[in-house]
Amino acid sequence: MAKESIERAVVLLSGGLDSATVLAMARDQGFECHTLSVDYGQRHRSELEASRRLSESLGARSHRVVSVDLRAIGGSALTDDIDVPTEMGEGIPVTYVPARNTLMLALALGHAEVQAARHLFIGVNAVDYSGYPDCRPQFIAAFEDLCSLATKAGDEGQRFEIHTPLIHLSKAEIIRQGTALGVNYADTISCYQADEQGRACGVCDSCRLRKAGFEDAGIKDPTRYV
């Protein structure tokens, strides 16, 4: 699926399994990829180091880290000092970061405008979305419309496109496709409470979904657990 002329894309990269796969997919589609990692004061800072390694190994043209201190507005187990849940519950989990994807896409849009990129990639998933409202196709479509109204480029008649290649894939399908594209999942971190060396707890929601994904895909789980 190589593109005829090289177009630029901004790829949101958390350092996790999903966004690493998205980067590999964007590269496979022929985009010149500029990765953006957002450091929002989360516990798992080892993800940022993983993002840097993944950007390099998966052929991104540039990698930037934007720091946003979300602790000032609070509201999530990922940034506050409350326990991360180890049981799957009903409804929206406490690990929900308020307006997170709105914020991530706003930063990606700003970066895209500066880079003259018209494509944004984000690894949202509506299958395993665990009740996060900002992972649904309707949200993505609304943000795509907003891009044209929000920017100088949009003002000049250009359209932005938000790509969500994982949105309807199961975790096992994501892992299978990423493995085929050469993603080394040992370099990715999904755990909500990874330690400083990037080792996973094995018991949080994110670890459980990831483990089950490797099992369902029939692929050996390379995750380093504590």
Next chain:
Amino acid sequence: MAKESIERAVVLLSGGLDSATVLAMARDQGFECHTLSVDYGQRHRSELEASRRLSESLGARSHRVVSVDLRAIGGSALTDDIDVPTEMGEGIPVTYVPARNTLMLALALGHAEVQAARHLFIGVNAVDYSGYPDCRPQFIAAFEDLCSLATKAGDEGQRFEIHTPLIHLSKAEIIRQGTALGVNYADTISCYQADEQGRACGVCDSCRLRKAGFEDAGIKDPTRYV
């Protein structure tokens, strides 16, 4: 215009003339106001100190500062090391911060969700908007729709309302209304390149619009110039 039951609002407060007026208007409408200032690595950090003073003097219930280091994605004279223009030019000025209001509203939305506020106030203005695409009513309406899709509260059927009380006012009208509501404009900073003591340059676009506003309003300009 006192409201029957007290509702919470998040008010975006830059420390400038416009947002200070918005805070006074929101309080006058009976809202319990929670101000949010965004420190995006801009040159005029004295604005943040002004925001704190204004939050106190204009009766906000809380004031938070969120830091976002936009310098990592560049693209603006406000955050990069290029000169601020002193002539009014055609089109979109280089002081444009990419996707700024999208980012500001995303942060305000996150804070509103945590504070159980359903009202956001932002001092955008379509009269003196100088070509910023994200100051137009269409942009605001699109973001308001996005709020319902982006949040847990929206998922539960609640609506967010974005208030833009300045959108159709001239600078002179803003100054007249704010003065009537007791805003002390000596405490506000509009200058793109204010010094560390908060004194204005008097020559940048923002200073010129502000000066002309006080003249048109027939109100003495209390700004401290260098």
